[in-house]
Amino acid sequence: MNRLKKAATVLPVLLILTLFVFNPFNGEAQKRQISYSYNSNKDDDGSTRVRYKDSRNDFKIEFKGDITVSDDDRDIIGISRGGYIEIRRSSFGSSRRIVIETTSSGQLTKSYYVGRKEKNYNTEGKAWLAEILPEILRSTTIAAESRVERFYKRGGADAVLDEIGSMKSDFVQSTYFRLLLRHNLTNNELVSVIRKAGNEIESDYYLSGILEENQKAFLANDRTTDAYIDAAKSIGSDHYASNVLKKVINDASITDVQMGSLLKISKDIGSDHYLSLVLKEVMDKRTLNSQNAMKIISLSSDIQSDHHKSEVLKKLVERKVLSNNGYDAFIGALDDIQSDHYVTEVIKKLLDTKLEDSPGSLGRLLTLVKNNVQSDHYASEIYKRLAKRSLSDDQLMAALETSTAIHSDHYHAEALIALSGRVNSAPDRVKQAYRNAAKSINSTTYYGRALRALD
Numbered sequence: 001m002n003r004l005k006k007a008a009t010v011l012p013v014l015l016i017l018t019l020f021v022f023n024p025f026n027g028e029a030q031k032r033q034i035s036y037s038y039n040s041n042k043d044d045d046g047s048t049r050v051r052y053k054d055s056r057n058d059f060k061i062e063f064k065g066d067i068t069v070s071d072d073d074r075d076i077i078g079i080s081r082g083g084y085i086e087i088r089r090s091s092f093g094s095s096r097r098i099v100i101e102t103t104s105s106g107q108l109t110k111s112y113y114v115g116r117k118e119k120n121y122n123t124e125g126k127a128w129l130a131e132i133l134p135e136i137l138r139s140t141t142i143a144a145e146s147r148v149e150r151f152y153k154r155g156g157a158d159a160v161l162d163e164i165g166s167m168k169s170d171f172v173q174s175t176y177f178r179l180l181l182r183h184n185l186t187n188n189e190l191v192s193v194i195r196k197a198g199n200e201i202e203s204d205y206y207l208s209g210i211l212e213e214n215q216k217a218f219l220a221n222d223r224t225t226d227a228y229i230d231a232a233k234s235i236g237s238d239h240y241a242s243n244v245l246k247k248v249i250n251d252a253s254i255t256d257v258q259m260g261s262l263l264k265i266s267k268d269i270g271s272d273h274y275l276s277l278v279l280k281e282v283m284d285k286r287t288l289n290s291q292n293a294m295k296i297i298s299l300s301s302d303i304q305s306d307h308h309k310s311e312v313l314k315k316l317v318e319r320k321v322l323s324n325n326g327y328d329a330f331i332g333a334l335d336d337i338q339s340d341h342y343v344t345e346v347i348k349k350l351l352d353t354k355l356e357d358s359p360g361s362l363g364r365l366l367t368l369v370k371n372n373v374q375s376d377h378y379a380s381e382i383y384k385r386l387a388k389r390s391l392s393d394d395q396l397m398a399a400l401e402t403s404t405a406i407h408s409d410h411y412h413a414e415a416l417i418a419l420s421g422r423v424n425s426a427p428d429r430v431k432q433a434y435r436n437a438a439k440s441i442n443s444t445t446y447y448g449r450a451l452r453a454l455d
Contacts, residue, residue, distance in 0.1 A: 052139045058090040059136065065102070069143045071150065074130035076100055079108065085142075089132065098129055138167045141175045148179040157189040161196045170203035174210055177201075181214050191227045194218055198231030207231070208240035212247045219248070219258060229264055238271035245278045249285050256289055263295050267302065275299070276308035283315050290323040297329045301336060309333070310342035314349045324361075331364050340375040344382055351385045362395045366402040376408035383415035387422060396422055396430050400437040413438075413446035420453035 047064040065083020069076055076085065084101040097113040098121075111118060112125025119125060137143060151159040160180045167173045177197055185193065194211075201207040211218065211232055218228045235241040248254055248262050259282070269275040279296050286292070296316055303309040313333060316322070322330055330350075337343040347365065373379045383403055391399070399419060406412040416438055423434045431454060441447040 050140050050142075052136070056091060059132075059139075060088040061136065061140065061142070062086045063142065067143050068146060069133065069137065073134045073137050073147070075126070075133070076108070076129070081106055087129075087132070087136065096128060098125055138163075139169060139172065141172055144172075144175050145179055148176055152180065152183060157183070157185055157192060161192060164196065165200060170201050170206045173197075173201055174203075174206035177210050178213070181210075181217070185217075187221060187223060190217060190220070190224050194224065194227040194231050198227075198234045204235045204237040204240040208235055208237075208244050211244050215248055215251065216253065219254065219262075225258060225261060229262065232265045233268050235268075238269045238274040241265060241269050242274040242278050246281050249278070249281050256286070256292060259286060260292050260295055263292075263299060266299055269302075272303045272305040272308040275303055276305075276312050279312045280315055283319055288319050288321045290321055290326055293319070293321045293323075293326050294329055297326065297333050300333050306337045306339040306342040309337060310339075310346050313346045317346070317349045317353055320353060327361055328364065331368055334368055335372060337372075340373050340378040343372060344375075344378040347382050348385045351382070351389060362391075363398050366398055370402045370405040376406045376411040379406050380408075380411035380415045380418075384418040387418040391422055393426055393430050396426055397433045400430075400433045404437050404440045409441045409443040409446040412441055413443075413450045416450045417453045420450075424455045 045064070047062060050059075050061040050063075052059040052061070063083070063085040065080040066078075067076060067080075067083070067085060068078030079085065079100065079102050081102055084099070086097065086099045088095065088097045095115060099111045099113075101109050103109060110121045110125065112121040112128065113119065114124075137147065147163070148160055151163050155162075157180060160176065164173050164176050164180075167176070174197075177193065180193065197207060197210050201210070211228065215228070217224070219225050232241060232244050235244065245262065245265055249259070254262070263282070266275055266278050269278065279299060282288075282292070282296065288296075293316060296312065300309055300312045300316075303312065313330065316330070334343055334346060337346070347369065350365070369379060369382055373382065383399065383406075386399055396419065400416070400423075403412060403415045403419075406415060416434065420434065423430055434454065435451070438447055438450040441450060
């Protein structure tokens with residue numbers, strides 16, 4: 001009951017949760033809406049009020065203290081001193097009420113009312129309580145801790161999971177899952193718990209909470225990790241899915257191999273904003289290797305926004321973990337960016353770092369610029385940035401050759417003039433390549449400016 005008291009204290013005065021029950025008239029097990037609310041007394045005396053309502057019943061329950069129920073869940077056999085419980089039900093215009101209180105000696109007094117008239121508890125009230133109590137226990141967290149202990153002693157985790165499967169509320173189910181997870185469960189039991197939670201809990205809030213709170217146990221081995229990934233994939237909200245991943249990312253005990261596996265969860269994040277946040281979080285918090293860098297490049301292909309994709313790729317460049325294969329994959333990711341502005345921003349960032357040693361690396365980048373960057377302004381900006389690098393003769397010649405794709409005489413001349421400083425100290429074949437490139441400039445003025453830049 002301490003958990004209930006705590007929940008009653010921290011929850012707002014009235015919190016409406018959407019719950020569901022099985023619809024027997026549908027061929028599949030569906031859930032229909034129920035109104036369910038918790039609120040605490042204003043005087044904060046430790047009492048809790050619960051309302052549970054569906055199409056057939058309207059239960060209002062108020063209680064205080066620790067409540068003990070019988071092993072068959074059909075009777076209340078104990079309440080801590082000073083405690084009580086009152087159960088009201090309205091159904092099809094009629095109302096019934098049971099009040100159970102503790103006396104000063106610790107004994108229970110039980111009263112039963114139909115409408116405003118008190119009836120004999122032993123002959124009528126006891127039978128009614130036996131009828132409704134199992135449903136109340138499965139719809140609230142009353143006696144949750146003792147019930148979990150009882151089921152666990154009787155049949156282990158499977159017995160608790162069977163009981164959880166009969167519950168209608170994500171909130172109540174999540175409470176029982178948390179209580180069960182206090183036990184030292186085996187790997188098989190943990191796998192069952194994770195799968196059950198993923199299948200049963202429809203609320204992204206409650207499911208993500210369970211996954212986040214128990215991630216160390218859930219990620220203990222490959223089997224539990226696989227189950228964890230499957231459960232996380234059932235989270236529909238990109239916000240909560242990204243929260244689960246960020247919690248894992250920030251756990252230093254998670255290995256790179258586990259991290260690579262867990263990144264599969266991000267494949268189901270549809271929001272460019274949240275997916276980019278997750279990938280940037282990985283790069284901020286983890287020590288990247290070339291393998292995980294490849295995974296980030298692959299996952300970035302799911303980002304549709306040029307802005308968010310460019311932010312991820314720029315951060316990856318900063319980490320300097322691209323292998324030769326990673327470089328090729330990175331260029332492929334750049335090929336998906338449609339905006340000249342954003343692709344230029346990434347390329348400039350790439351040129352500010354050490355270029356790959358493989359001979360064709362710059363050539364692949366220049367081919368991308370030639371084919372993809374339509375804006376002459378942005379293309380010339382890339383060549384100006386390239387001119388600041390220490391380039392080999394072959395790289396210079398490749399840059400000069402591809403610069404002819406710039407249609408504007410003004411911007412083409414700017415690009416060549418920027419490269420001229422490198423060309424002037426290069427062999428004659430490079431200078432000839434410069435002159436050949438300048439010949440594609442139609443304007444006499446700009447052509448002359450480009451040639452005068454040569455010594």
